[in-house]
Amino acid sequence: MKATSANRKIRWGILSTAKIGLTKVIPAIQQSPFSLVTAISSRDLAKAQKAANDLSIEKSYGSYDELLNDPDIDAVYNPLPNDQHVQWTLKALEAGKHVLCEKPIGMNAEQATLVAKAAANFPNLKVMEAFMYRFHPQWKETARLIESGAVGEVKTIHAFFSYYNTDPQNIRNKPKVGGGALMDIGCYCISFPRFIFRDEPDAVVGMMEFDPQMGTDRLTSGMLKFGSGKTATFTCSTQLMPYQRVNILGDRGQIVVEIPVNAPPAETTKIELITKEEQRIIELGPVDQYSLQADAFCLAILENTPVPTPLSDAIGNMKVIDAIAKSATEQKWVVL
Numbered sequence: 001m002k003a004t005s006a007n008r009k010i011r012w013g014i015l016s017t018a019k020i021g022l023t024k025v026i027p028a029i030q031q032s033p034f035s036l037v038t039a040i041s042s043r044d045l046a047k048a049q050k051a052a053n054d055l056s057i058e059k060s061y062g063s064y065d066e067l068l069n070d071p072d073i074d075a076v077y078n079p080l081p082n083d084q085h086v087q088w089t090l091k092a093l094e095a096g097k098h099v100l101c102e103k104p105i106g107m108n109a110e111q112a113t114l115v116a117k118a119a120a121n122f123p124n125l126k127v128m129e130a131f132m133y134r135f136h137p138q139w140k141e142t143a144r145l146i147e148s149g150a151v152g153e154v155k156t157i158h159a160f161f162s163y164y165n166t167d168p169q170n171i172r173n174k175p176k177v178g179g180g181a182l183m184d185i186g187c188y189c190i191s192f193p194r195f196i197f198r199d200e201p202d203a204v205v206g207m208m209e210f211d212p213q214m215g216t217d218r219l220t221s222g223m224l225k226f227g228s229g230k231t232a233t234f235t236c237s238t239q240l241m242p243y244q245r246v247n248i249l250g251d252r253g254q255i256v257v258e259i260p261v262n263a264p265p266a267e268t269t270k271i272e273l274i275t276k277e278e279q280r281i282i283e284l285g286p287v288d289q290y291s292l293q294a295d296a297f298c299l300a301i302l303e304n305t306p307v308p309t310p311l312s313d314a315i316g317n318m319k320v321i322d323a324i325a326k327s328a329t330e331q332k333w334v335v336l
Contacts, residue, residue, distance in 0.1 A: 009033075010298045013073035013097070014040040015064050015088055017051045020102070021079045025130075026055055028265070028290030029077065034298035041067035064088060068095035075126075075301065078102060081171045082178025086111045089127065090118050098126040100297050104187045105129045105311070107178050109318040116311040126300050128307040129314040131191055133261050135292035137284045138269045139195075142248065142255055146196065150273060152252030157196060157232040159189040159247075161261060162240035166211075172238060173214045180216035182208065182321060186236040188261050190320045192246055193224060193232035200316050201226050203335045206324035211239070222324045225333075252276070263289055 012029055014021055014037065029035045037057050042048035045062030052060035061067045068076070068091055075098035078088055086106045092099045106112045119127045133139055146154055163185070165172055172179045194200065201224035209219040218239040224232040246257040253275035263269045265288035270281050300307045323334040 008302060009036040010098075010301055011036050011038040011072055011074045013038060013067045013070060013076045014057075015067065015076055015078045015092075016080050017042045017044075017047045018079040021077065022051055022055070025077060025079065025290050026057075028288045029294045030055070031288060031291045032294040032298060034302065035294050038073055039067050039070055065091070068092055068097060073097060075100065075297070077130075082183060083107055083176065086115055089115055093118060093122050093125055093127065096122075096125070098297075098301050100128055100130050100293075102130050103314075104178070104183055104318055104321065105314040106318060109315055109322050112311070112315040112318040116315060119311060124304075126297065126307050127311060128297055128300075128309050129311070129317075130293060131188075131309055132289045132293045133188065133191075133263070134195060134309060135296055136263050136269070136289040137287060138257060138263060138271050139260075141282060141284060142257060142271055143196070145255060145273060146248070146250070150253060151248065151250030151255055151275065154196060154248055154250045155230055157193040157246065157248050159192050159232070159234040159245070159260070160236070161185045161189055161244045162235075162237040163242045164240060165238050168214055173211070173216050175215045179214075180218070180220075181236045181238045182206075182217050182220045182324060184238065185261070186220055186222070186234065186324070187317060187321060189234035189236055190222070190224070190324070191317050192234075192260065193226070194313075194316060194320070196248060197226055197230060197232075199226055199230075201232070201320060201336060203333050204320060204323045204327055205333045206327040208325070208328040217328075220324070220328070222327075224320065263287075265289070265291075 039059035040051050040057050041061040041064050048060035076092045078101040085101050089099045089101050172184050203225045206222040208217040211218045219237045221235040246260040248255040256272040258270045266286050269284050296308050327334040
């Protein structure tokens with residue numbers, strides 16, 4: 001660790017009073033030894049003031065532009081609705097701020113590419129898509145087990161992620177702002193095999209079932225074909241019993257990740273290793289993956305190193321999301 005990372009904290013500004021920020025991400029950033037949450041903004045000043053008071057944040061602003069114009073802010077966290085991710089990420093870059101943007105980084109691969117091209121014009125600024133799960137020790141241990149050959153050659157991965165939400169006012173149920181199962185939680189199911197295989201799929205096929213009133217996909221399944229005969233399958237839903245699980249199968253064993261996305265920060269997490277020789281539970285102590293994500297992002301800024309999840313990964317994930325949606329519409333395999 002370089003000296004600068006020990007001597008300085010990154011000053012954060014938060015774009016909006018989104019629930020995920022108030023309840024999960026902001027408190028987690030505040031726990032990071034490399035972070036100081038300096039300001040929060042909302043289009044409703046009263047909401048920003050209340051959030052600032054509740055979370056002991058020094059400054060509150062009644063517009064996002066005001067926050068971006070604050071010279072005392074180094075980085076912003078962008079948890080705005082999906083259709084606003086690109087707009088405000090670009091504005092933050094133009095204002096000289098580093099950006100941690102919630103997933104998915106845009107509405108499609110074209111938008112993700114636009115962000116990457118814009119970021120290239122600001123080489124001193126860091127931009128990262130917030131796939132927090134990758135920083136949790138359970139996923140680092142899963143990757144270590146695979147690399148050690150514990151399950152042999154991994155050939156297929158299956159992911160399931162669901163929750164139940166039929167509120168038409170919730171942004172997750174509004175297609176125009178990027179709602180629906182595939183964009184909201186299917187993005188994780190697509191990210192998992194890309195992360196484990198360290199590869200991009202050659203072709204995909206998808207099926208989507210839509211809510212007749214809200215128009216969002218409420219049940220989506222997909223299959224991803226990788227090279228060397230490897231595959232991944234997933235199902236995600238916004239209107240099923242809440243459940244999540246990832247099964248990773250190799251020719252000599254299996255790894256089950258019990259809570260792959262929403263690992264509770266105050267509880268032990270578990271992964272199960274199953275082989276012909278043994279079946280054991282691996283427990284990992286309580287950690288806040290959002291804090292670990294903030295640590296990693298801040299250190300990339302302070303030490304001027306690449307962010308752990310580059311924008312090329314965001315583009316790759318978005319390409320698969322686009323292809324799954326296209327496949328479901330055209331009812332055929334889509335080659336990437």
